[in-house]
Amino acid sequence: MLRTLLKNTKVVNENSIFETDVLLDGDFIARIDANITADNAEVIDLNGDYLLPGVIDDQVHFREPGLTHKGTIATESRAALAGGITTFMEQPNTNPQTTTIEKLEEKFSIAGRDAYANYSFLFGGTNDNLEELKRLDKNACSGVKLFLGSSTGNMLVDDEAVLENIFRNTEMVISTHCEDEGTIRANMAKYQKIYGDAIPIALHPIIRSEEACYLSSSKAIALAKKTGARLHVFHLSTGIETELFTNAIPLEEKKITSEVCIHHLWFSDEDYAEKGTLIKWNPAVKTTTDREKLWEALLDDRIDVIATDHAPHTIEEKDNLYTKAPSGGPLVQHALLAMLQKEKEGKIGFEKLVEKMCHNPAKLFDIDRRGFIREGYYADLVQVNRDSQNVVKKSNILYKCGWSPFEGTTFESKVVRTFINGHLGYENGSFSSEKKAKRLTFNR
Template sequence: MTIPILIKDAKIINEREIKQADILIENGKFVEIGQIKAKSHYNIINAKGKLALPGVIDAQVHFRDPGFTYKADIYTESKAAVTGGVTSFIDMPNTYPNVLSISILNEKYKIAAHKSLANFGFFLGINTENLDEVLQMDTSHLLAISDDGLYFTKKGNLLADRPDILEKIFEEKKDCIVAIHAEKEAIVEENERKFNTKYGEHVPVELHPKIRSVKACYSASKQAIDLAKKHQARLHILHLTTGKETELFSNQIALKDKKITTEVCVQNLWFSDKDYKQLGTRIKWNPAIKTEEDRQSLLKALINDKIDIITTDHAPHTLEEKEKTYFKSMSGAPMVQHGLNIMLELYKKNQISLEKIVEKMCHNPAILYKIDKRGFIKKGFFADLVLVDPTKHWTVHTNNLKYKCGWSPLEGTEFTTQLTHTIVNGNIVYQNGSYYEGIKGKALIKA
């Protein structure tokens, strides 16, 4: 039995409304929301002036564990996650060995059970090596199957480049989300050759969105969507980066009934191609950050529900790996600690509402991946909760980063909101710069 936690006088953002109320947490669950009388044995948190949000579910991260723990691991990155209000994460399959079997998947769950401060889930990878095995297995219990990141292992692992394989998966796998990285590798390679001929190894990073172009993204997404519609299959397009692609998605269907879904990463709502000049390869992602017009189109599509969820694609590398010439620089950057702050900053700039932020970062990931009893401040649900001081200013600096890689493309950025408490399964894990690490997170279970 844990000591009940009573959060007093919070401004609760939940289920498209904002209300002032108290929240009572007992035995890891929300048990009451309203005007609640305090008892002597309660742990009372005065939340007057603070925002109370459901814990963020970041449904696309790369925590590098196992295989690449020199730059990140589940302990360090989950610590960064809870610092940033992320109470649950879903990790991608491009660790080493690649997560291409149930035994490797189960091993990752075991690692996380010992190391993670946040709740955790994992995608099963799929490529030509394990295709037949995946097609024969029961995948109904999996959060998703995905090819994301596996193209780093070897060429030809992107499903977007293999419509024959993608169609076979859609024919057989009606019980599982297929989450794909949508870029046409052939188009990217053609662009790489063109710019390599002109510049050699020293291609200006500003050309990254020309190499990983709108055409490469749009043609891959459209082909995959057309195939999924043909077979009435369940498709999720990861990390959307172009305004043109948003035209391929619908807002006419409730999320729980959608067959075709997508997401946007916080960096694509924050940065644009104008930032390459200052930040260089530090903001080199695949797919690439594109134009200011794309940024605005993505935000518009998020607000009007063509884009379903917000993720970070948290992908830490060492600075040595990042600060190389164009072709040698690794793609990806650490973001999980700052994703919620970015979105709250956009709220402060009147670009998005608090209710919409909570819908896209908390509610919808739980709905999309059918995660049991999470993503909402609701009686009987797991007590995953974040408290935010909406008035406190602070600046991102190396001394307040929790990433193992020790850097961020946001260094020097001033935020005007600060997270004060993160509660995971009813346990205070983070509070005003202090961590309570005795109780680890739990595996995400499908409803």
């Protein structure tokens, strides 16, 4: 069995940073201690670099099956591994949609063959698949996804009786995309009357407005409180929504949790002039004040998780009039680097970054033995050099779509190596020929 001894590193884990050695034995972390010696182990000197738990991204769209001209489980998980993401949870709005147990297992089959990173999937709730959802074992996948506002691949759940039945009939985490569809449609009609299809991109956060987000999020939270359901609200984008969440109790005791995505922490409405439809997301990137309120809530623990909502489209699809350009963009390769940049700027502590990107997703979804650097846990690890300039350019972008909203950005950190289940999966631009990813298991 493969044994690897990592020497001369600084581990960032569970609110501390400390110098140590780490011994990997097979899939697992066997020992964490100073000055470890081990027979028959390959020794890798990390040269004083930092070692983090592998990032767990609870929200990605890898586009397979059916939309593979945009991305595949293979291409996007490979980019994720290069970015230090060792685990992903993929969303159900593919083609066909993941709304039956049969289609769910078909996705697991694809990932079992092609994934570079550990994987699970969310099961999509619709207006008419409640009985199928009831048949789903609570440990079968990462959770249930509900679109309470339409997005790419319309899975809108707008029947209130069905919605309440879903909330009452699953023990799994229910993750929601919250935007009020009626509000958005009224705003869209107003501006189409003025501009036709050539609506200025700067109006995107006005159309998919603060009001639309707050109405939907508050409704979902009220329903979760009424039914006792376990609710996780994806991609908060407004300051006012953060007031719906609490930091008065630890994450392990929360029934209602939330997430913020990289783009809502990095960009603001001031960036539409330069980036245009490349930063068209649902929910929309909003004001600088919203961005600051999201940061405040992240740092004071009202927001629990940082994710990407990685959602690639081709550049030809994005280079379109407002009403024709799809929402979403690729992020998994650069998400950790972006947050490390914010850490360098003093916006977030290193330990807090690891808590939000590694520890908390593992806790929130009850993932078995991942998200921490602990003896007996799976050896999903990321070596990061904090003094290495890294310019994002077309030649080093790994997404199938071939572009990034960060193109031209210089990051001051680098992912040197990524270990997955004890195996060196990525090193300085090169990938192992062996895929060692595993299907996630859960403790529920």
